[in-house]
Amino acid sequence: MKKSNLITLISLIVLIVVDVVFLCIWLIPSDDDGLAGGNVSYVPSVPANPSYPSGNTGNPENSTDTSDVSEAVSTDVSDVIDASDAETSSDESDSPDNGGNNGGNDIDTNTQPSGDGGNYDGSATADMNDALFIGDSRSVGLMEYAPIDGADYYVTVGMSVYNIYDKPADVPGIGKVTLIDLLNSHSYGKIYIMLGINEVGYPFGSTVKEYSALIDLIKTYQPDAVVFVQANLHVSQSRHNTDKVVNNTNINELNSRLSALADNESIFYIDANPIFDDDAGALAGVCTGDGTHLYAKYYAQWSEWIISQTAMILGE
Amino acid sequence: MVFSSLKFILIFMPIFFGCYYLVPARFKNPILLLGSLAFYLVGTLNSPEHFLLFINSIALDFVVGVLIDRYRSHKKFFLIIGIVFHLFFLGMFKYANFIFGEMRRVVPEFDIVTNFVLPIGISFYTFQGISYIIDVYRGTVKAEKSLLDYAVYISMFEQLIAGPIVTYGNVAKELHTERRIKPNVVVNGFGVFVFGLGLKVLLANPLGKLWSQAGAIGYESLSTPLAWLVLFAYTFQIYFDFFGYSLMAIGMGKMLGFKLPKNFDHPYTSKSMTEFWRRWHITLGSWFREYVYIPLGGNRKGIIALIRNMLAVWLLTGIWHGAGYNFLLWGNLLFVVLIIERFVIGRFLNKVPVVGHLYMLLLIPLSWMVFAIEDVGQLKIFFTRLFPFFFGESPWSIFKNDYIKYLKMYYPFLIAGILFSTKLPYRILQKIKSRIVIWLLLLIIFGASLYCMYQGYDDPFLYFRF
Numbered sequence: 001m002k003k004s005n006l007i008t009l010i011s012l013i014v015l016i017v018v019d020v021v022f023l024c025i026w027l028i029p030s031d032d033d034g035l036a037g038g039n040v041s042y043v044p045s046v047p048a049n050p051s052y053p054s055g056n057t058g059n060p061e062n063s064t065d066t067s068d069v070s071e072a073v074s075t076d077v078s079d080v081i082d083a084s085d086a087e088t089s090s091d092e093s094d095s096p097d098n099g100g101n102n103g104g105n106d107i108d109t110n111t112q113p114s115g116d117g118g119n120y121d122g123s124a125t126a127d128m129n130d131a132l133f134i135g136d137s138r139s140v141g142l143m144e145y146a147p148i149d150g151a152d153y154y155v156t157v158g159m160s161v162y163n164i165y166d167k168p169a170d171v172p173g174i175g176k177v178t179l180i181d182l183l184n185s186h187s188y189g190k191i192y193i194m195l196g197i198n199e200v201g202y203p204f205g206s207t208v209k210e211y212s213a214l215i216d217l218i219k220t221y222q223p224d225a226v227v228f229v230q231a232n233l234h235v236s237q238s239r240h241n242t243d244k245v246v247n248n249t250n251i252n253e254l255n256s257r258l259s260a261l262a263d264n265e266s267i268f269y270i271d272a273n274p275i276f277d278d279d280a281g282a283l284a285g286v287c288t289g290d291g292t293h294l295y296a297k298y299y300a301q302w303s304e305w306i307i308s309q310t311a312m313i314l315g316e
Numbered sequence: 317m318v319f320s321s322l323k324f325i326l327i328f329m330p331i332f333f334g335c336y337y338l339v340p341a342r343f344k345n346p347i348l349l350l351g352s353l354a355f356y357l358v359g360t361l362n363s364p365e366h367f368l369l370f371i372n373s374i375a376l377d378f379v380v381g382v383l384i385d386r387y388r389s390h391k392k393f394f395l396i397i398g399i400v401f402h403l404f405f406l407g408m409f410k411y412a413n414f415i416f417g418e419m420r421r422v423v424p425e426f427d428i429v430t431n432f433v434l435p436i437g438i439s440f441y442t443f444q445g446i447s448y449i450i451d452v453y454r455g456t457v458k459a460e461k462s463l464l465d466y467a468v469y470i471s472m473f474e475q476l477i478a479g480p481i482v483t484y485g486n487v488a489k490e491l492h493t494e495r496r497i498k499p500n501v502v503v504n505g506f507g508v509f510v511f512g513l514g515l516k517v518l519l520a521n522p523l524g525k526l527w528s529q530a531g532a533i534g535y536e537s538l539s540t541p542l543a544w545l546v547l548f549a550y551t552f553q554i555y556f557d558f559f560g561y562s563l564m565a566i567g568m569g570k571m572l573g574f575k576l577p578k579n580f581d582h583p584y585t586s587k588s589m590t591e592f593w594r595r596w597h598i599t600l601g602s603w604f605r606e607y608v609y610i611p612l613g614g615n616r617k618g619i620i621a622l623i624r625n626m627l628a629v630w631l632l633t634g635i636w637h638g639a640g641y642n643f644l645l646w647g648n649l650l651f652v653v654l655i656i657e658r659f660v661i662g663r664f665l666n667k668v669p670v671v672g673h674l675y676m677l678l679l680i681p682l683s684w685m686v687f688a689i690e691d692v693g694q695l696k697i698f699f700t701r702l703f704p705f706f707f708g709e710s711p712w713s714i715f716k717n718d719y720i721k722y723l724k725m726y727y728p729f730l731i732a733g734i735l736f737s738t739k740l741p742y743r744i745l746q747k748i749k750s751r752i753v754i755w756l757l758l759l760i761i762f763g764a765s766l767y768c769m770y771q772g773y774d775d776p777f778l779y780f781r782f
Contacts, residue, residue: 144715145537289531296537296715 126311130189132225134179135159138233138293139194143172145296146303154182160198161210183221190310191218194230196258197292200250208257215261226314228306229262231255231271237282239291246292248282270309272302317358319564320516322769328355333571337502341494345468348572355473359436366435369405370471376401377445378466381452385459398449406442409434414639437477439636441470443603448484450607457485465491474568478561480579481599487574495573505570507758512563514761517768519736520556522729523549526722527688535689535698540711541719543701547681549726550688552733555584558597584737587672588665589653589679600636604629626658627651637687642695646686653679 129150133139136159143153156169168176177185193214199207215227232251234240240247255271262269276294278284283291287298294302317324332351339347360366380398384391412430419426448469451457460466469491475482530538530546538546562579569576583596593601612625634647657665665672685702689695704711715721723730735741748754 144718144721146714289534290528293532295532295534296713297534300714 126307126314128190128307128310130187131310132182132186132188132191133194134164134191135194135230136198138197141293141296142299142303144299146299148303148307152182152186152188154179158198159195161195161207161214162199162202164195164214180217180221183218188222188225190228190314191222191225192228192230192306194232196232196254197246197251200254201245204254204257207254208261211258212261215267219266225266227267228310229258229267229269230306231258231269231273233294234273234277234281234283236285236288236291237278237280238285240282252281268313270306270313272305275301275305317355319561319568320513320765320769322766325513325766325769336572337497341496344495344573345464345491349464349468349471352468352471352473352476356436356471356476359477363433363435366433366438369435369438370441373402373405373441373445374467374470375463377448377470378460378463380449381459381466382461384449384452391453395449395453399446402442402446406438408432409438411635411639440479440481441476443481443600444470444483447481447603447607451484457488460484460488472569472572472574474565474572475576478558478565479597479599480562480565480577481603482576483603486577490574497573501573502571505567505572507567507754508570509564509567510758510762510765512560512565512567513765514560515556515563515736516560517765518761519729519732520553520560521768522726523553523733524557526726526729527553529722535694535701537713537715538698538701539713539715539718540701540704542713542722543698544681545719545722545726545730547685547698547702548730548733551681551684552730552737554684554688555580555737556733582737582739582742584676584680585673585739586676587669588657588662588676589650589683590657590662591666592676592680593650593654600633604633608632623655626654630654638690640690641692642686642690645692646683649683649686653683 127150128148131148131151133142133151133153133155135142135155137157139153139155140157143155147153152171152174154169154171159169164179168178168181170176171182174182174186193211195211195214196207199210211229215229218225218227232255234248234251235243235246240249259269259271261267273281276283276287276298283294287294289295317328319325332355336344336347336351356370357367360370377398380394383394387394409432413432416426416428416430420429448457448460448466452459460469469482469484469487470476472482472487526549527546530542535543559580566576566578577599579598581595581598583592586592586595609625609629612628613621614625615622630647630651631644632647633650634643634645637643637646665675682702685698686695689698700707700709745754745757
């Protein structure tokens with residue numbers, strides 16, 4: 001009896017010591033443990049019960065997927081950087097949709113993109129005071145987590161080319177207006193559109209037709225504006241595998257049709273996917289918790305990339 | 317097939333209960349068994365071995381029970397066989413992936429890769445099986461003579477997949493008598509079912525969405541107020557999810573003519589963690605008390621043995637909920653808190669209810685945080701967002717007033733969550749004497765729940781990960 005009590009006591013003490021040591025290691029912040037907002041070196045695991053915020057099927061990312069993807073990001077990034085080196089000397093014609101240079105660099109080196117992008121250096125200061133963003137939940141994230149000074153955002157969750165005229169949106173700094181009122185009362189030099197993820201269930205032909213009509217409408221009210229058609233960001237591999245509608249096959253198909261709307265004079269097509277894609281061409285697991293939206297901390301890369309792309313295209 | 321799905325409510329329930337009420341009393345057990353096996357079969361269509369394991373486990377318990385009864389002198393031998401069987405399969409399906417995965421990480425040469433899928437309800441039916449053979453061993457119940465009746469006890473669909481953990485003694489009487497189905501009891505049971513459905517679909521699911529939103533944003537980008545907001549959302553979600561599910565089970569139990577044990581008793585009104593765990597998942601708590609804590613000696617063998625026994629119970633409670641370091645950490649945390657309460661602050665908390673409630677207001681969400689976030693690194697990030705000042709961080713996010721956005725979207729659910737955590741709404745419901753008013757309320761809840769399910773707002777039940 002005495003002996004077993006002693007053993008219990010000792011094991012208890014050992015346990016408590018282990019607990020204390022564990023807690024100390026866990027709680028004392030270190031330099032490289034991923035606490036800083038912009039740090040991307042760790043592989044985030046997945047929230048306990050991820051589900052698509054708009055209430056569709058939830059597709060939990062599994063950890064295997066995530067770690068595979070994290071490796072893939074670095075590979076992909078070096079490719080992109082190579083491409084950027086090559087591009088420095090090439091001319092404009094092939095570059096607008098071959099982006100990701102700055103952002104890619106950022107993932108690898110964990111620095112701010114603006115400083116080291118070669119030919120994007122000065123241009124990253126492009127004037128965005130006359131910019132307007134139109135888009136769905138992804139653009140809402142862009143507005144919330146990487147707002148660009150002076151730019152306006154006509155963005156709502158669930159926005160599509162089919163419902164964009166239905167009801168007014170709450171534009172920060174302006175208030176509730178319809179798109180037409182906004183275009184009527186303000187003048188914009190650059191208009192960025194990212195729509196399409198909510199439309200992938202519809203026939204591509206009619207979506208593109210509506211999209212094209214939207215551009216025409218914008219051009220009617222803002223004849224001098226340059227329109228940037230943004231490629232829809234991909235979804236993660238696991239969502240791609242399980243979702244019959246919202247998958248990368250459909251997104252790529254739609255994107256390629258949208259890219260045909262560009263005339264490279266006043267309508268340009270830009271594709272941010274290379275920044276966030278893994279090797280398989282899906283949204284990298286490290287960049288997303290729900291398989292569809294970027295983690296908040298990645299929006300800054302996207303918005304800085306938009307600025308540099310704009311500067312590059314308009315600086316010609 | 318979850319209870320809160322259109323398939324279950326609009327197809328399974330009408331067909332099954334229709335048959336159940338039409339057949340004469342002596343056929344009710346066979347029909348109940350048939351219906352429950354069909355229910356389980358639908359859930360395991362993709363992995364037939366899970367169904368075989370289930371059948372096998374029922375048969376083994378039955379045989380072990382009979383053998384213990386017949387050969388009392390060798391009862392220990394049979395008991396051990398039964399327990400080893402159960403723990404082996406539970407361990408294999410629930411913990412092998414995790415343990416081997418960790419071993420591979422530590423020892424690179426170790427190359428056993430397992431990819432077991434957890435059979436539905438295994439954590440629950442395993443515990444019921446173990447409780448039965450131990451009860452027979454102890455002589456507190458007589459071994460069941462009829463395989464049919466025993467199979468009905470384990471497989472009854474309403475408690476099969478997510479509890480409550482019913483002991484054989486709870487339902488033995490009803491199993492053997494010809495259950496007379498009284499219309500008013502059936503109607504009452506359906507009311508309980510609808511109420512539970514409402515808690516799950518109308519309250520737990522939307523709040524769960526707010527919690528997943530935090531995961532989509534990434535914990536490092538949450539402002540401190542938003543971090544607390546989503547943590548409270550999770551706190552309410554896990555309660556109404558599980559409570560609602562238990563109510564649905566109890567309601568359907570009534571409709572079948574059984575009286576299932578209560579699983580929740582207003583846990584969020586507790587003044588201490590000790591009290592909380594007497595009110596939360598009551599059937600699990602009593603299982604561990606009955607079959608682990610007391611056999612180890614409970615509190616009768618001195619302080620050190622008491623501490624050891626509590627440690628055993630709470631570490632087991634932790635890993636029963638899942639295989640992962642966070643569950644161990646969670647069980648460990650509960651153990652430490654319960655020990656402190658038992659020896660230091662427990663009496664004070666009970667004497668000064670205000671302090672007790674405030675203490676629990678902080679402790680309940682924090683303990684669920686450890687439960688909810690399975691990755692220890694992420695857990696740390698979330699923790700620093702809750703208490704940024706300790707870590708020299710700013711409490712704000714790039715997105716100014718992010719918490720106001722979500723507060724605007726979710727405040728009705730959060731208020732309802734607070735309200736339904738207190739005893740008030742239940743007292744009001746009991747005070748309403750007019751049956752018409754009650755049925756009107758339930759009709760609204762039922763309609764709204766069906767609508768939300770139809771729209772696809774429902775999440776898979778949280779406890780299905782077991």
